[in-house]
Amino acid sequence: MVVVGAGLAGLTAARRLVAAGHSVTVLEARDRVGGRTLNHDLGDGQVVEAGGQFVGPTQHHVLALADELGIDTFPAYDEGASVYVHAGRATRYSGEIPPDLFALPDIGLTTARIARMSRQIPLHAPWEARHARRWDALTLDSWIRRTTLGRGGLDLLNAFLGSAYGATAADASLLFSLHYIAGMGAEGVPGTLDRGIGTRNGAQERRFVGGSQRLSTTVAEQLDGRVVLDCPVRAVEQDARTVTVLTDTAAWTCRRVIVAIPPALAARIRWSPLLPPEQDALFSRLAFGQLMKCEAIYDEPFWRADGLSGQGVFRAGSTVCSTFDNSPPSGSPGVLMGFLGGRQWRSWAHRPAHERRGAVLRAFAQVVGPGALRPRTYFEQDWTAEEWTRGGPTAVAAPGVLTELGAWRDRPFGRVHWAGAERADYWNGYMDGAVRSGKDTADAAIERELT
Numbered sequence: 001m002v003v004v005g006a007g008l009a010g011l012t013a014a015r016r017l018v019a020a021g022h023s024v025t026v027l028e029a030r031d032r033v034g035g036r037t038l039n040h041d042l043g044d045g046q047v048v049e050a051g052g053q054f055v056g057p058t059q060h061h062v063l064a065l066a067d068e069l070g071i072d073t074f075p076a077y078d079e080g081a082s083v084y085v086h087a088g089r090a091t092r093y094s095g096e097i098p099p100d101l102f103a104l105p106d107i108g109l110t111t112a113r114i115a116r117m118s119r120q121i122p123l124h125a126p127w128e129a130r131h132a133r134r135w136d137a138l139t140l141d142s143w144i145r146r147t148t149l150g151r152g153g154l155d156l157l158n159a160f161l162g163s164a165y166g167a168t169a170a171d172a173s174l175l176f177s178l179h180y181i182a183g184m185g186a187e188g189v190p191g192t193l194d195r196g197i198g199t200r201n202g203a204q205e206r207r208f209v210g211g212s213q214r215l216s217t218t219v220a221e222q223l224d225g226r227v228v229l230d231c232p233v234r235a236v237e238q239d240a241r242t243v244t245v246l247t248d249t250a251a252w253t254c255r256r257v258i259v260a261i262p263p264a265l266a267a268r269i270r271w272s273p274l275l276p277p278e279q280d281a282l283f284s285r286l287a288f289g290q291l292m293k294c295e296a297i298y299d300e301p302f303w304r305a306d307g308l309s310g311q312g313v314f315r316a317g318s319t320v321c322s323t324f325d326n327s328p329p330s331g332s333p334g335v336l337m338g339f340l341g342g343r344q345w346r347s348w349a350h351r352p353a354h355e356r357r358g359a360v361l362r363a364f365a366q367v368v369g370p371g372a373l374r375p376r377t378y379f380e381q382d383w384t385a386e387e388w389t390r391g392g393p394t395a396v397a398a399p400g401v402l403t404e405l406g407a408w409r410d411r412p413f414g415r416v417h418w419a420g421a422e423r424a425d426y427w428n429g430y431m432d433g434a435v436r437s438g439k440d441t442a443d444a445a446i447e448r449e450l451t
Contacts, residue, residue, distance in 0.1 A: 001445065002027060002245045003258045004233050007035020008431055009419040010260030011219040012065065012438030013445075014226065020446050025252055026223065027245065029232035029261075029388045033220045036392055036421070037431065039211035040379060042297065046328045047211040048335050050293055050381035052393060052431050053326075055212075056205035057195065058186040059432035061439065062215070066208060069218045073206040077325035078199045080307045083367045086315040090366045096198050098313050103152020110144055110153040114193055118182040123425040126179040127406040136403040140177040141170035155315045160197050162321030163339035164429070166289020166383070167396045171342070176397035183426045183433075191426075199311065203430070209329060212431060232388070235270035236416065243415045256445050260419040260438065262288060263395055263409075265388065275413060282405035285398070286422065288391025290345040292382040294320065294338045294360045296375035301327045301334030303368035310336055312367035319348055319359040323367050336364050336372060349382060356380075394429025395422040410441075417445045 001017055003010045006028035017024045032038075038051040055062055055073060066073065084091045084098035093099040097107060121129050129135070135143075144154045158168050164180075165172060172180075184191035184203065195202050208214060220227045235246040236257065245252045259266050263283035267275070274280070303310050303325070310325030320338035327335045338360055340348060348356050357378055364372035383392035397406070410418055419441035424433025 001256045001258065002243070002252050002254045003260060004245065005035065005260035005420075006030075006033040006216065006220065006227050006229075007260060007420075008037065008062070008216055008434035009035075009421060009438040009441075010258065011216055011223070011227075012435045013258050013260060013419050013442040014223055015219055016439055016442035017446065018223065018226070020442075022446070024223070024226050026227040027231045027233055027247060027252070028227060028229050031230050033227060033229075034213040034216040035434070036383065036389060037212040037216060038381065039213040040295070040381070042328065042333060042335075046330070046333070048295060048297075048326050048328065048337075049207070049211050049213070050295070050379070051212070051383070053207050053212045054204040055208070055431060056198075056203040057201060058184070058189050059203070059427055059430065060186055061435040062432040065435050066215060069215065071214055071218065072209040074209055074329040076199055076204055076207050077301070077304070077327060078309055078311070080304065080309040082309050082311040082313065084313050084315075085318060085363075085366050087317070092308075096194065096202070098156060100152055100156070100315070102150060103156060106148045106150050106153030107156060109148055110157065111193055113147065114178065114181060118178045119190060121175075121179050121182040123179065123183055125407070126175055127403045129175065132175055133403050135178065136173050136175035136401075137399055138174045139170050139399055140172050140174050141168065143174045144169060151316075156313070158342070159313050159315065159321045162341035162344060163291070163393075164196065165394065165396050166291035166341040166345065166392055168342045171289070171398065172396045173399040173402065175402050179402070180428055183424070183428050186426060204324070215431070233269060235272065237272040238414050238416065256415045256417065256449060258417045258419055258441055258445055260441075262389065262420065262422065264288065264390060266418070276408065278405055279408040279411065279413065282401065282408045285401050285405070286395035288384075288389070289342060289394065289396050290349065290384050291339065291341040291392045292345055292349060292380055292384075294340055294380050295326060295378070296336050296361060296364060296372065297377045298334040298336070298371070298375055300332055301325055301336075302371050303334075303336075306369065308368055310368060314363065319344060319356075319363045323364060333376065336368065338364060345384070349384070353380075412444075412448070417441050417448075
């Protein structure tokens, strides 16, 4: 079999196939493995993550993989106060909810309604929900505006979605958003927005020692030469018996293929025969959000001595939507990371790099003080500029997409099967979703082959 894509989904699928006794080749367009996970070298054996990094409760699949690979986790730094920035004013607070008295009623009402509605979503087929068509006709933004009095709940939800979607509530349908939140759990454990936004007991609870890309590099090593880098797939041809995968330099003929790349990129492959028009339309419309990670490195995490966690939440109008202490487990050097996603990306990504850097550091200073203005080094990772990703962290469905086309998301195309984090029902767009999708797709391909 051939697997297209050496991110976590593709590598997990390949690992599963090899364990079942199948001959496997993994074709990766990049010069590295890891997909949307990427380590940045800090020197002296230290790394920081420039892509996906957090893991938390109910993300059993990626945690089990890490355990099998001997990769430990460590707590994301969460000691001390967080900071809420609104209208230029910074306020320290504890807990997960910012201390905005005017926004709290909206937040409570919105959270309660989302919890009630998300429990009505069948995770395997959200388009079959009782109110699917009505909910899919609305954006999350328009629904919140109709059901709340102020903008507080919407502004703070957008601060979360800037990093979770790389988009805003105006970009996603209500149905997609309810499905996304419903999946922030596991079998028998309902998904909740609180788990999605939380650090302690939430999705941002822990990180991987050695960086999250280490999961992929370790699996690739175990695959022992089966991964081919710098090998973008240009075309896939199939008949009743075989599939041929064509690259710039070679062709591989096999019995089945697992395509584990973003749907929008899969739609750009030359297919013979052509993809079903409904599947092609769906893949083309599942566009990724826009996300950049901005990270400043200091000699030490000086904010900790001032009783600060490094976590900041910015209501509308800031350069970044949120910040985190991203220091390695040793605590040295100190790293402060900010998500620039959605509306912030659209406002700042096109501006000169030095101008954006200054604005980001000024936002950091609002959270941890003026010391943030003088980093030792600074770097950015713009995922929209990655040729083989084109955005992140996940594909976002606009109104109408799920009810009109969603049933085609995972439907095999002849001898071709689909995998990827954005195809997961649980933890869509997260590393856990990628690992789960890779396992499930490999098992389905094996079963098809046996029958």
